Amino acid sequence: MMKKWLIVIVFSLVALFLAACSDDGDKASGGKSDGDTVNLDFWVFGSTGYQELVDEYMEENPNVKITINEGEMNDMHNNLFTSISAGSGAPDIAQIEVSQVEKFLQAKDQFHNLNDYGAEDVAENFLDWKWAQAQTVDGEFQIGLPTDIGPTTMFYRIDVIEAAGLPTDREELAAEIDTWEAYYEAAKKVKEETGKYMTDTPQLVYNAIRDQQDLQYFNEDDELIMEDTVKEAYDFTTKMIEEDLIGQNELWTPEWGTAMAEGTYATMPGAPGWMVANVKGNAPDASGNWDIASIPEGAGNWGGSFLTVPKESEYPQEAYDFISWLTAPEQQLRSFEIAGLFPSTPDVYENEEFLATTDEYFNGAPTAQIFAEAAKSVKTVYMGVNYAIVDTEISTALVNVAVDGADPQAEWDAAIERITSQLERQ
Known part of the structure; x- marks a missing residue:
């Protein structure tokens, strides 16, 4: 009887050990177990109008929950820099304004290199000059995906x-x-x-x-x-x-x-x-x-921003999957329609409905x-x-x-x- 109990105990301990290893492996890789919810904190500034698109993404991806935290531009950047410096409190996704991006590139070790998650495969979606603003001079490190431009x-x-x-x-x-x-x-x-x-x-x-x-x-x-x-x-x-x-x-x-x-x-x-x-x-x-x-x-x-994934995020792949979706031409067109964010994806410039956009306030000017x-x-x-x-x-x-x-x-x-x-x- 004693031997049987010892066998049960040993097998239980082994099972617990393997489960713990599996959990640690998922966490380190930014993955998730089937059925678990991935919670992503998303810091933004200004009037992005992103909530509608976030809701749509969560409906299509029920295992992902994204919480938007809006703030004033300078405060958000200061809080982000403080968080990454302390190694605690940073979000999973952070919006960074173009005039601030070089400052954060100096601290690139505190961010995930988006090239590791497939950024190079979507580079052609964006204007060359916009893409270059968020990478190191040698092009090896991409800190963010482009959003709007000015x-x-x-x-x-x-x-x-x-x-x-x-x-x-x-x-x-x-x-x-x-x-x-x-x-x-x-x-x-x-x-x-x-x-x-x-x-x-x-x-x-x-x-x-x-x-x-x-x-x-x-x-x-x-x-x-x-x-x-x-x-x-x-x-x-x-x-x-x-x-x-x-x-x-x-x-x-x-x-x-x-x-x-x-x-x-x-x-x-x-x-x-x-x-x-x-x-x-x-x-x-x-x-x-x-x-x-x-x-x-x-x-x-003048203006525009990027979406970045701080190193502290436990779910970098899920964060990248979301920001690559949000900055794709289809969603940038939607952002333009919702909040007037001008797209950095030139494919949108060929869209007939986009080109037909006029503004009666500005004497009917074809603004787009x-x-x-x-x-x-x-x-x-x-x-x-x-x-x-x-x-x-x-x-x-x-x-x-x-x-x-x-x-x-x-x-x-x-x-x-x-x-x-x-x-x-x-």
Whole structure:
């Protein structure tokens, strides 16, 4: 009898051991046992409209439960960086904005390389320049799959443009203002004929020119490069400020919104697709007074993001399967329809229903077609891990020149000094 009990006990222990090994193996590989539910935390910022698509995915994949946590952009990025640094508290999936992606690439050991899960097989779905933004210089590590983009155009007030004697047809206006020098000449005409500004904030002009450049603040060795194209953009903008062709409002302030509603200026250069909602929100009664044309000298990109899988996730394969579905052309088209997120998948640009999208607020402009053409002309640009530091200081300098009448060169020199000091502490 004793021997029988010993045999039972031994077999029980072996069974328990094998089960434990099996569980550990599933966990390490990011897998799951049949019938178990995989819970994925998904951190996002802004108005993505993803909940509808998440619900659809969960209905098709009943073993997967995805919980969206929405937050303000800076807070979410700060919380994510704190979590991956501590090795605790990170989500399974995190949205990262394009200006922040280089910073997180520096901590790529805290993320899963999506190439290990099949990312290279879907790379051709996306615009080349967008795909390159989320990978290491050698292309070996892909930290995220692309979501939306922000190809830039020029919004304009039809009434102000007409009063200045400029063509109001979007194609004719784009042909007349096809260079920044032509933009400057048009600004003088707007001022002379209407007394209004060409645009209300210096940041828009500067950003538009900055985003068209092959190189911006850093080269691929992360060396600061400021004295060529960036300085030219700054000098052009401050010249327009000093000649009273640009207003004094700072982006995102109440005054900026009020000027938009009152039509105190003619154009918004460097405006991406997501700016449509800002204009409608700030100027609800100006429907039909706004239109959209191409920007002088070609489009840049302002905004957009990527979906990443932090290393802490126990289910990287399931997380990847979901984000590859969410960023596929079919779902990017849906995201555009639901929340206006402009697709980074050029296959969508061939869709007839997509191309037929117009906006009556913007005088019936074929918005999808305009932004799609802009997206195709964007250049691949290396932004650098400390992009935000530099951009913030240059923006401060421009505001000081516009609002306080500060000397442009003195403000430039002071900005470079602040930038250099901050970079030395990194």
